[in-house]
Amino acid sequence: MTHICFKSTSTIRAAASPNESTRRIELTPWDLQLLLVDHIQKGLLFFKPTPSQEEEVQGSSVIIHLKTSLSRTLDIFYPLAGRLVMVGNDDDKSTSFFVDCNNLGAQFVHAVADDVTVADILDPIYVPDIVNSFFLMNGILNHQGTSKPLLAVQVTELIDGIFIGCTLNHCVVDGSSFWHFFNTWSEISRGNNINPTSISPPIFQRCYFDGIIDFPLHIPFHHNEISDVRSIPPPLKQKVFHFSKKKISQLKAKANAEMSTNNISSLQAVLGHLWRSVVRNRHCSANQEAHYHVAVGMRQRIQPPLPEEYFGNAILLGTVTTTVENLLEHELGWVASQINKVIASQTVEEGRKCIEDWVKSPKISILRGVTRNALITGSSPRFNMYGNDFGWGRPIAVRSGAGNKFDGKLTVFPGMEEGSMDFEACLSPETLQAMIDDSEFMETFAS
8 A cells, every 4th residue: 555654844944034024914805715725735746866967956865955945935935934823803803814924934844655656646547646645734724824834845755756745825825826936946946056036026015905905804704613624525536638739729719610709718618628528427407507617817907917926816716607408508619608708707897896895795715615516727727837847857747736626626737748738627436437438528639
Protein backbone atom coordinates (compact mmCIF):
# COMPACT_ATOMS: atom_id res chain seq x y z
CA MET A 1 0.00 0.00 0.00
CA THR A 2 1.36 3.40 -1.00
CA HIS A 3 2.18 5.72 1.87
CA ILE A 4 3.96 9.02 2.30
CA CYS A 5 6.80 9.50 4.74
CA PHE A 6 7.14 13.01 6.15
CA LYS A 7 10.83 13.81 6.52
CA SER A 8 10.80 17.32 7.96
CA THR A 9 8.59 20.33 8.70
CA SER A 10 10.00 23.85 8.65
CA THR A 11 8.75 27.39 9.13
CA ILE A 12 9.89 29.68 6.31
CA ARG A 13 9.90 33.40 6.97
CA ALA A 14 10.64 36.42 4.86
CA ALA A 15 14.19 37.61 5.42
CA ALA A 16 12.96 41.13 6.12
CA SER A 17 9.76 42.05 7.95
CA PRO A 18 7.52 44.66 6.30
CA ASN A 19 7.41 48.15 7.75
CA GLU A 20 4.43 49.23 9.82
CA SER A 21 2.77 51.07 6.91
CA THR A 22 2.34 47.79 5.03
CA ARG A 23 1.74 45.49 7.98
CA ARG A 24 -2.07 45.42 7.71
CA ILE A 25 -3.95 44.47 4.54
CA GLU A 26 -7.72 44.84 4.41
CA LEU A 27 -10.02 42.21 2.94
CA THR A 28 -12.70 43.03 0.36
CA PRO A 29 -16.11 41.39 -0.20
CA TRP A 30 -14.50 39.16 -2.84
CA ASP A 31 -12.09 37.94 -0.14
CA LEU A 32 -14.46 37.68 2.79
CA GLN A 33 -17.16 35.72 0.96
CA LEU A 34 -14.70 32.79 0.91
CA LEU A 35 -14.23 32.46 4.68
CA LEU A 36 -16.09 29.13 4.78
CA VAL A 37 -14.57 27.42 1.76
CA ASP A 38 -11.36 25.42 1.37
CA HIS A 39 -7.92 26.71 0.42
CA ILE A 40 -6.61 26.80 -3.15
CA GLN A 41 -4.49 23.68 -3.73
CA LYS A 42 -2.50 23.45 -6.95
CA GLY A 43 0.74 21.66 -7.68
CA LEU A 44 3.24 20.80 -10.38
CA LEU A 45 4.83 17.45 -11.20
CA PHE A 46 8.44 17.41 -12.39
CA PHE A 47 10.90 14.74 -13.34
CA LYS A 48 13.57 14.47 -10.67
CA PRO A 49 16.69 16.51 -11.47
CA THR A 50 19.72 14.60 -12.67
CA PRO A 51 22.86 14.71 -10.46
CA SER A 52 24.40 17.35 -12.74
CA GLN A 53 21.20 19.45 -12.62
CA GLU A 54 21.12 19.18 -8.84
CA GLU A 55 24.71 20.45 -8.70
CA GLU A 56 23.68 23.41 -10.83
CA VAL A 57 20.98 24.32 -8.29
CA GLN A 58 23.54 26.41 -6.40
CA GLY A 59 25.39 23.30 -5.26
CA SER A 60 22.83 22.43 -2.57
CA SER A 61 20.11 19.82 -2.24
CA VAL A 62 16.87 20.64 -4.04
CA ILE A 63 15.00 20.84 -0.72
CA ILE A 64 17.42 23.34 0.83
CA HIS A 65 17.43 25.35 -2.37
CA LEU A 66 13.62 25.50 -2.50
CA LYS A 67 13.46 26.66 1.12
CA THR A 68 16.00 29.41 0.46
CA SER A 69 14.27 30.63 -2.69
CA LEU A 70 10.87 30.50 -0.95
CA SER A 71 12.18 32.79 1.81
CA ARG A 72 13.37 35.25 -0.85
CA THR A 73 9.96 35.05 -2.53
CA LEU A 74 8.25 35.83 0.78
CA ASP A 75 10.28 39.06 0.91
CA ILE A 76 8.08 40.08 -2.03
CA PHE A 77 4.85 38.26 -1.13
CA TYR A 78 5.21 39.00 2.58
CA PRO A 79 1.45 38.72 3.45
CA LEU A 80 1.74 34.96 2.80
CA ALA A 81 4.02 34.72 5.84
CA GLY A 82 1.33 36.38 7.97
CA ARG A 83 -1.97 35.37 9.54
CA LEU A 84 -5.59 36.45 9.46
CA VAL A 85 -6.80 38.50 12.41
CA MET A 86 -10.42 38.35 13.53
CA VAL A 87 -11.75 41.30 15.54
CA GLY A 88 -15.10 41.47 17.30
CA ASN A 89 -17.00 44.74 16.94
CA ASP A 90 -18.99 45.34 20.14
CA ASP A 91 -21.00 48.23 18.71
CA ASP A 92 -22.93 46.07 16.22
CA LYS A 93 -21.99 42.53 17.36
CA SER A 94 -20.21 41.95 14.05
CA THR A 95 -16.76 40.67 13.09
CA SER A 96 -13.96 42.09 10.95
CA PHE A 97 -10.97 40.37 9.37
CA PHE A 98 -7.67 41.60 8.00
CA VAL A 99 -4.25 40.17 7.11
CA ASP A 100 -1.54 40.84 9.67
CA CYS A 101 1.83 40.69 7.90
CA ASN A 102 3.52 39.53 11.09
CA ASN A 103 6.03 37.16 9.44
CA LEU A 104 5.04 34.20 11.61
CA GLY A 105 5.96 32.19 8.54
CA ALA A 106 4.78 29.71 5.93
CA GLN A 107 4.87 25.96 6.45
CA PHE A 108 7.26 23.83 4.37
CA VAL A 109 7.11 20.04 4.49
CA HIS A 110 9.54 17.64 2.83
CA ALA A 111 7.91 14.27 2.11
CA VAL A 112 8.90 11.09 0.30
CA ALA A 113 6.72 8.58 -1.56
CA ASP A 114 9.45 6.06 -2.33
CA ASP A 115 7.20 3.54 -4.06
CA VAL A 116 5.48 5.99 -6.44
CA THR A 117 6.65 6.88 -9.95
CA VAL A 118 5.64 9.65 -12.33
CA ALA A 119 3.85 7.03 -14.41
CA ASP A 120 1.79 6.03 -11.35
CA ILE A 121 0.42 9.57 -11.30
CA LEU A 122 -0.10 10.10 -15.03
CA ASP A 123 -1.02 6.71 -16.51
CA PRO A 124 -4.20 5.63 -14.64
CA ILE A 125 -7.58 6.44 -16.19
CA TYR A 126 -8.53 8.37 -13.05
CA VAL A 127 -6.38 10.70 -10.95
CA PRO A 128 -5.01 8.48 -8.15
CA ASP A 129 -6.15 9.34 -4.62
CA ILE A 130 -2.57 9.71 -3.42
CA VAL A 131 -2.38 13.06 -5.23
CA ASN A 132 -4.55 14.51 -2.42
CA SER A 133 -1.74 13.52 -0.02
CA PHE A 134 0.66 15.80 -1.90
CA PHE A 135 -1.06 18.83 -0.34
CA LEU A 136 -1.24 20.15 3.21
CA MET A 137 -4.18 21.49 5.23
CA ASN A 138 -6.86 19.25 3.73
CA GLY A 139 -10.19 20.05 5.37
CA ILE A 140 -9.00 23.40 6.78
CA LEU A 141 -11.30 26.32 5.98
CA ASN A 142 -10.05 29.81 5.15
CA HIS A 143 -11.29 31.45 8.36
CA GLN A 144 -8.87 29.20 10.26
CA GLY A 145 -6.05 31.32 8.87
CA THR A 146 -6.18 33.12 12.22
CA SER A 147 -4.12 30.24 13.64
CA LYS A 148 -2.97 28.32 10.54
CA PRO A 149 -0.37 29.41 7.97
CA LEU A 150 -1.72 31.29 4.94
CA LEU A 151 0.75 29.32 2.79
CA ALA A 152 1.73 25.68 3.16
CA VAL A 153 4.12 23.97 0.73
CA GLN A 154 4.70 20.24 0.49
CA VAL A 155 7.55 18.97 -1.68
CA THR A 156 7.12 15.23 -2.25
CA GLU A 157 9.94 13.18 -3.73
CA LEU A 158 8.85 10.26 -5.92
CA ILE A 159 11.11 7.53 -7.31
CA ASP A 160 11.71 9.52 -10.49
CA GLY A 161 9.92 12.80 -9.85
CA ILE A 162 9.17 15.72 -7.55
CA PHE A 163 5.76 17.18 -6.82
CA ILE A 164 5.57 20.75 -5.49
CA GLY A 165 2.13 21.26 -3.95
CA CYS A 166 1.05 24.70 -2.73
CA THR A 167 -1.90 25.36 -0.43
CA LEU A 168 -2.88 29.04 -0.14
CA ASN A 169 -5.65 30.69 1.83
CA HIS A 170 -8.39 31.60 -0.65
CA CYS A 171 -9.39 34.71 1.35
CA VAL A 172 -5.95 36.10 0.54
CA VAL A 173 -5.43 35.04 -3.09
CA ASP A 174 -7.40 34.07 -6.17
CA GLY A 175 -5.98 32.06 -9.09
CA SER A 176 -4.22 35.08 -10.62
CA SER A 177 -2.44 35.94 -7.37
CA PHE A 178 -1.69 32.25 -6.68
CA TRP A 179 0.16 31.80 -9.98
CA HIS A 180 1.84 35.22 -9.69
CA PHE A 181 3.38 33.91 -6.46
CA PHE A 182 4.25 30.50 -7.98
CA ASN A 183 5.77 32.09 -11.11
CA THR A 184 7.88 34.46 -9.01
CA TRP A 185 9.11 31.65 -6.75
CA SER A 186 10.18 29.50 -9.70
CA GLU A 187 11.91 32.47 -11.33
CA ILE A 188 13.87 33.25 -8.16
CA SER A 189 14.65 29.55 -7.70
CA ARG A 190 15.91 29.28 -11.26
CA GLY A 191 18.49 31.92 -10.43
CA ASN A 192 19.99 33.72 -13.40
CA ASN A 193 21.15 36.28 -10.82
CA ILE A 194 17.65 37.69 -10.75
CA ASN A 195 17.11 40.68 -8.54
CA PRO A 196 13.69 40.22 -6.92
CA THR A 197 12.97 43.93 -7.44
CA SER A 198 13.08 43.33 -11.22
CA ILE A 199 10.06 41.00 -11.02
CA SER A 200 6.62 42.60 -11.29
CA PRO A 201 5.74 42.87 -7.59
CA PRO A 202 2.26 42.24 -6.20
CA ILE A 203 0.15 45.30 -5.43
CA PHE A 204 -1.46 45.17 -1.98
CA GLN A 205 -3.15 48.58 -1.87
CA ARG A 206 -6.94 48.74 -1.55
CA CYS A 207 -7.22 52.34 -2.80
CA TYR A 208 -9.02 51.03 -5.89
CA PHE A 209 -12.10 50.58 -3.70
CA ASP A 210 -12.16 54.15 -2.34
CA GLY A 211 -15.71 55.47 -2.41
CA ILE A 212 -17.15 51.94 -2.55
CA ILE A 213 -15.89 50.30 0.65
CA ASP A 214 -15.19 51.66 4.12
CA PHE A 215 -12.60 49.37 5.69
CA PRO A 216 -12.69 47.29 7.75
CA LEU A 217 -15.93 45.64 6.71
CA HIS A 218 -18.30 44.50 9.45
CA ILE A 219 -19.82 41.08 8.77
CA PRO A 220 -22.19 38.79 10.73
CA PHE A 221 -19.58 36.09 11.28
CA HIS A 222 -19.32 34.33 14.62
CA HIS A 223 -16.62 31.72 15.05
CA ASN A 224 -18.39 29.80 17.81
CA GLU A 225 -21.45 29.27 15.61
CA ILE A 226 -19.51 27.41 12.91
CA SER A 227 -19.83 23.66 12.96
CA ASP A 228 -16.64 21.64 12.55
CA VAL A 229 -18.69 18.68 11.34
CA ARG A 230 -18.05 18.06 7.65
CA SER A 231 -20.57 16.13 5.60
CA ILE A 232 -19.26 12.93 4.05
CA PRO A 233 -19.22 13.43 0.27
CA PRO A 234 -20.43 10.69 -2.06
CA PRO A 235 -17.74 8.60 -3.78
CA LEU A 236 -16.19 10.76 -6.48
CA LYS A 237 -13.51 10.23 -9.10
CA GLN A 238 -11.39 12.65 -11.10
CA LYS A 239 -10.31 12.36 -14.69
CA VAL A 240 -8.23 14.72 -16.79
CA PHE A 241 -9.66 15.33 -20.27
CA HIS A 242 -7.10 16.76 -22.70
CA PHE A 243 -8.35 18.97 -25.54
CA SER A 244 -5.76 19.50 -28.28
CA LYS A 245 -5.31 22.87 -29.97
CA LYS A 246 -6.76 21.38 -33.18
CA LYS A 247 -9.88 19.99 -31.50
CA ILE A 248 -10.46 23.23 -29.59
CA SER A 249 -10.26 25.15 -32.84
CA GLN A 250 -12.82 22.80 -34.39
CA LEU A 251 -15.23 23.18 -31.45
CA LYS A 252 -14.89 26.97 -31.56
CA ALA A 253 -15.52 27.06 -35.33
CA LYS A 254 -18.55 24.77 -34.96
CA ALA A 255 -20.09 26.82 -32.16
CA ASN A 256 -19.63 30.15 -33.95
CA ALA A 257 -20.90 28.77 -37.28
CA GLU A 258 -24.08 27.43 -35.66
CA MET A 259 -24.82 30.87 -34.19
CA SER A 260 -23.57 32.89 -37.21
CA THR A 261 -21.18 34.84 -34.99
CA ASN A 262 -17.51 35.04 -34.08
CA ASN A 263 -18.00 36.05 -30.44
CA ILE A 264 -17.75 32.60 -28.86
CA SER A 265 -14.27 31.97 -27.44
CA SER A 266 -12.32 28.73 -27.43
CA LEU A 267 -12.92 28.27 -23.70
CA GLN A 268 -16.66 28.94 -24.00
CA ALA A 269 -16.95 26.36 -26.80
CA VAL A 270 -15.16 23.72 -24.72
CA LEU A 271 -17.25 24.54 -21.63
CA GLY A 272 -20.42 24.14 -23.67
CA HIS A 273 -19.22 20.79 -25.03
CA LEU A 274 -18.41 19.53 -21.52
CA TRP A 275 -21.67 20.79 -20.02
CA ARG A 276 -23.81 18.99 -22.59
CA SER A 277 -21.89 15.75 -22.07
CA VAL A 278 -22.06 15.85 -18.25
CA VAL A 279 -25.79 16.58 -18.24
CA ARG A 280 -26.48 13.94 -20.89
CA ASN A 281 -24.58 11.32 -18.93
CA ARG A 282 -26.09 12.19 -15.56
CA HIS A 283 -29.43 10.97 -16.98
CA CYS A 284 -31.47 13.68 -15.26
CA SER A 285 -35.16 14.23 -15.95
CA ALA A 286 -35.92 16.54 -18.88
CA ASN A 287 -37.69 19.24 -16.84
CA GLN A 288 -34.95 19.48 -14.20
CA GLU A 289 -32.97 22.70 -14.01
CA ALA A 290 -29.29 22.64 -15.01
CA HIS A 291 -26.85 25.28 -13.76
CA TYR A 292 -23.38 26.24 -14.88
CA HIS A 293 -21.35 28.53 -12.59
CA VAL A 294 -18.36 30.10 -14.33
CA ALA A 295 -15.68 32.05 -12.46
CA VAL A 296 -15.20 35.40 -14.22
CA GLY A 297 -12.07 37.47 -13.62
CA MET A 298 -12.99 41.04 -12.63
CA ARG A 299 -9.60 42.80 -12.70
CA GLN A 300 -10.42 44.50 -15.99
CA ARG A 301 -14.15 44.67 -15.32
CA ILE A 302 -14.23 47.35 -12.64
CA GLN A 303 -13.49 51.06 -12.90
CA PRO A 304 -10.73 51.95 -12.55
CA PRO A 305 -9.38 48.55 -13.65
CA LEU A 306 -7.30 46.59 -11.17
CA PRO A 307 -3.72 45.95 -12.26
CA GLU A 308 -2.91 42.34 -13.14
CA GLU A 309 -0.53 42.33 -10.15
CA TYR A 310 -3.34 43.21 -7.72
CA PHE A 311 -2.99 40.81 -4.78
CA GLY A 312 -6.28 39.38 -3.61
CA ASN A 313 -9.53 38.04 -5.03
CA ALA A 314 -11.18 39.63 -8.04
CA ILE A 315 -13.65 37.03 -9.32
CA LEU A 316 -17.41 36.71 -9.63
CA LEU A 317 -19.46 33.62 -10.37
CA GLY A 318 -21.67 34.02 -13.42
CA THR A 319 -24.49 31.47 -13.63
CA VAL A 320 -26.24 30.02 -16.67
CA THR A 321 -29.56 28.34 -15.87
CA THR A 322 -31.71 26.30 -18.24
CA THR A 323 -33.53 22.95 -18.26
CA VAL A 324 -31.99 19.61 -19.11
CA GLU A 325 -34.37 19.32 -22.10
CA ASN A 326 -33.46 22.77 -23.39
CA LEU A 327 -29.75 22.09 -23.00
CA LEU A 328 -29.77 18.78 -24.84
CA GLU A 329 -32.13 19.66 -27.67
CA HIS A 330 -29.96 22.61 -28.69
CA GLU A 331 -26.63 22.32 -30.46
CA LEU A 332 -23.23 23.29 -29.08
CA GLY A 333 -23.41 26.83 -30.48
CA TRP A 334 -26.53 27.75 -28.49
CA VAL A 335 -25.11 26.35 -25.25
CA ALA A 336 -21.77 28.13 -25.70
CA SER A 337 -23.58 31.37 -26.54
CA GLN A 338 -25.48 31.22 -23.23
CA ILE A 339 -22.16 30.96 -21.41
CA ASN A 340 -20.82 33.84 -23.52
CA LYS A 341 -23.79 36.05 -22.58
CA VAL A 342 -23.37 35.43 -18.84
CA ILE A 343 -19.66 36.22 -18.96
CA ALA A 344 -20.29 39.35 -21.04
CA SER A 345 -22.92 40.48 -18.50
CA GLN A 346 -20.25 40.84 -15.81
CA THR A 347 -19.74 44.52 -16.63
CA VAL A 348 -18.14 47.38 -14.72
CA GLU A 349 -21.59 48.34 -13.42
CA GLU A 350 -22.39 44.78 -12.39
CA GLY A 351 -19.04 44.43 -10.61
CA ARG A 352 -19.58 47.61 -8.61
CA LYS A 353 -23.19 46.67 -7.82
CA CYS A 354 -22.14 43.24 -6.51
CA ILE A 355 -19.61 44.86 -4.17
CA GLU A 356 -22.10 47.47 -2.93
CA ASP A 357 -24.85 44.86 -2.43
CA TRP A 358 -22.49 42.59 -0.52
CA VAL A 359 -21.42 45.41 1.81
CA LYS A 360 -25.10 46.05 2.62
CA SER A 361 -25.93 42.37 3.05
CA PRO A 362 -22.84 40.14 3.42
CA LYS A 363 -23.17 36.54 2.24
CA ILE A 364 -20.56 33.91 3.06
CA SER A 365 -20.29 31.21 0.39
CA ILE A 366 -20.48 27.50 1.16
CA LEU A 367 -19.53 25.72 -2.06
CA ARG A 368 -20.43 22.35 -0.60
CA GLY A 369 -24.08 23.36 -0.82
CA VAL A 370 -24.08 23.32 -4.64
CA THR A 371 -27.13 21.59 -6.09
CA ARG A 372 -26.63 18.18 -7.63
CA ASN A 373 -27.28 19.15 -11.24
CA ALA A 374 -24.73 21.94 -11.40
CA LEU A 375 -21.22 22.46 -12.69
CA ILE A 376 -18.61 24.99 -11.54
CA THR A 377 -15.49 25.80 -13.51
CA GLY A 378 -12.52 27.29 -11.70
CA SER A 379 -8.97 28.27 -12.68
CA SER A 380 -8.01 29.45 -16.18
CA PRO A 381 -6.11 28.22 -19.25
CA ARG A 382 -4.41 31.64 -19.31
CA PHE A 383 -2.42 31.10 -16.12
CA ASN A 384 1.28 30.40 -16.59
CA MET A 385 1.69 26.89 -15.18
CA TYR A 386 4.09 25.14 -17.53
CA GLY A 387 6.57 28.02 -17.50
CA ASN A 388 7.53 27.26 -13.88
CA ASP A 389 11.12 26.02 -14.08
CA PHE A 390 12.75 25.87 -10.63
CA GLY A 391 16.15 25.13 -12.11
CA TRP A 392 15.93 21.59 -13.48
CA GLY A 393 13.30 21.82 -16.21
CA ARG A 394 9.65 22.57 -16.77
CA PRO A 395 6.77 20.62 -15.19
CA ILE A 396 5.16 17.66 -16.94
CA ALA A 397 1.71 17.91 -15.33
CA VAL A 398 -0.53 20.10 -13.17
CA ARG A 399 -2.83 18.65 -10.52
CA SER A 400 -5.07 20.10 -7.82
CA GLY A 401 -5.82 18.89 -4.30
CA ALA A 402 -9.01 17.86 -2.52
CA GLY A 403 -9.97 21.43 -1.59
CA ASN A 404 -13.32 22.67 -2.92
CA LYS A 405 -14.02 19.41 -4.74
CA PHE A 406 -17.56 18.12 -5.20
CA ASP A 407 -19.67 16.41 -7.83
CA GLY A 408 -19.55 18.89 -10.71
CA LYS A 409 -16.25 20.72 -10.17
CA LEU A 410 -14.31 21.22 -13.41
CA THR A 411 -10.83 22.70 -13.04
CA VAL A 412 -9.27 24.04 -16.23
CA PHE A 413 -5.52 24.19 -16.87
CA PRO A 414 -3.48 25.08 -19.94
CA GLY A 415 -2.16 21.94 -21.64
CA MET A 416 1.54 21.29 -22.20
CA GLU A 417 1.04 21.92 -25.91
CA GLU A 418 0.51 25.63 -26.53
CA GLY A 419 -3.16 26.31 -27.25
CA SER A 420 -4.37 23.06 -25.68
CA MET A 421 -6.40 22.71 -22.46
CA ASP A 422 -6.77 20.13 -19.71
CA PHE A 423 -9.94 19.76 -17.65
CA GLU A 424 -9.75 17.97 -14.32
CA ALA A 425 -13.35 16.72 -13.93
CA CYS A 426 -14.56 15.73 -10.46
CA LEU A 427 -17.75 13.68 -10.93
CA SER A 428 -19.44 10.51 -9.79
CA PRO A 429 -17.81 7.31 -11.09
CA GLU A 430 -21.04 6.51 -12.96
CA THR A 431 -21.06 9.85 -14.80
CA LEU A 432 -17.37 9.64 -15.72
CA GLN A 433 -17.74 6.10 -17.03
CA ALA A 434 -20.80 7.13 -19.06
CA MET A 435 -18.79 10.02 -20.56
CA ILE A 436 -15.97 7.64 -21.49
CA ASP A 437 -18.58 5.42 -23.20
CA ASP A 438 -20.22 8.44 -24.91
CA SER A 439 -19.08 8.34 -28.55
CA GLU A 440 -20.41 11.86 -29.26
CA PHE A 441 -18.24 13.28 -26.48
CA MET A 442 -15.17 11.10 -26.95
CA GLU A 443 -14.87 11.73 -30.69
CA THR A 444 -13.46 15.10 -29.60
CA PHE A 445 -10.34 13.27 -28.47
CA ALA A 446 -9.89 11.11 -31.57
CA SER A 447 -6.74 11.89 -33.49
